[in-house]
Amino acid sequence: MPELPEVETTRRGLAPHLEGRRVTGVVLRRPDLRWPIPAEVGRDLPGRRIEAVRRRAKYLLLDTDAGDSALLHLGMSGMLRVLPADTPVGTHDHVDLALDSGRVLRFTDPRRFGCLLWQPAGTTHELLQGLGPEPLSGDFDGDRLYRLSRGRSAPVKTFLMDQRIVVGVGNIYAAESLFRAGISPLRAAGKVSRERYVALAGAVREILAYAITRGGTTLRDFLDPDGAPGYFEQELAVYGRGGLPCPACGTALREASIGQRASVWCPRCQR
DNA sequence: CATCGGACCTGTTAGC
DNA sequence: TGCTAACAGGTCCGAT
Known part of the structure; x- marks a missing residue:
């Protein structure tokens, strides 16, 4: 599904729902995505406030007030939606982040080529190293x-x-x-x-x-x-x-x- | 280093 | 209509 325009569209759709909101809980239904979801997501994310939703390449980063970030990739079939908390859960709804707005950010990915990883404060995740320039930036020509x-x-x-x-x-x-x-x-x-x-x-x-x-x-x-x-x-x-x-x-x-x-x-x- | 093929996983569609 | 094979927006990894 997602190349840069789809990931950027996702980012723009998420930002107004997430920025400034606090994560009140994390539900991991299927942690075996492309890589296992690291423990920090379930342990450290609850209580954090999301300060920014950023995109780098086809990755999305949810930056928190502690300086760390959740790092997401949608793979081939991944989707992120903001839904009412009582929305019925489907077969491929792998992760929910409950928000203090009363809604949930739901990660759905039938093929599970996507991932949800963790980037500690002050670090750049390995997957983000070695990437080329953003095509819509001046570094690309x-x-x-x-x-x-x-x-x-x-x-x-x-x-x-x-x-x-x-x-x-x-x-x-x-x-x-x-x-x-x-x-x-x-x-x-x-x-x-x-x-x-x-x-x-x-x-x-x-x-x-x-x-x-x-x-x-x-x-x-x-x-x-x-x-x-x-x-x-x-x-x-x-x-x-x-x-x-x-x-x-x-x-x-x-x-x-x-x-x-x-x-x-x-x-x-x-x- | 660059290139190629295989792997990961599930759902949908084309073809017999 | 029903079964099977091929194919799908990505990208990592190991062999060459």
Whole structure:
């Protein structure tokens, strides 16, 4: 489900419900997510006040008044919603954080590829180290892509989805960005010119920023914390449209697996 | 180091 | 209609 726009949509939906609220209790129904939920979540979080809800890459951080943070990743199927405390619990509702507002923050994740971890005060969690720049920040540009790609033989799509290069770009937005920039996803990263990487960086930035304004992409089940779907799906140019006509030139869109991920592109517009 | 394949887990959909 | 296989928005890990 979640790439940067969906995680950012989640963050924006959560913030007004969480910031300034105190956690009054934690219910762990299934601690065996991608990694076990550490004891601190159940032991230390109750009583803390949440000061900020932040996003780094596809991770969310709930910063507390003690300086520590709960660190969340939604994996492929994770969802966070703020619900009335008496909302019936479903099969995949793994964690509740009860709030002093009387509501609960509920973490739901059928596939359990997501995680809920703990970042002690004054530390940066290991998973957050080594990440590339935020694509919507000034640290990300075509020159960086050009420099880091020299000598690389992997497909440019795989390169773009590497979170050490730039964060937040997953399978949907990689496909859309490459289409907008006119670059074939199969091209070796090391053989894309500086000029074309400048176009790609611009495309990534524009598409992610726009997708956020649409509330992200809902393919099957993404909902923001208030239960609303995203509307960017209606504007996808290539993702999920293999065999259909290219929106720019009408050529049938090609579909193939690249780096184990389904990929779609226009063989005429993208070289 | 870079790259590739496999693994994690469940639900939905395509195909026979 | 029913069963089975393939596939899904992510990313870590080990082998090469």
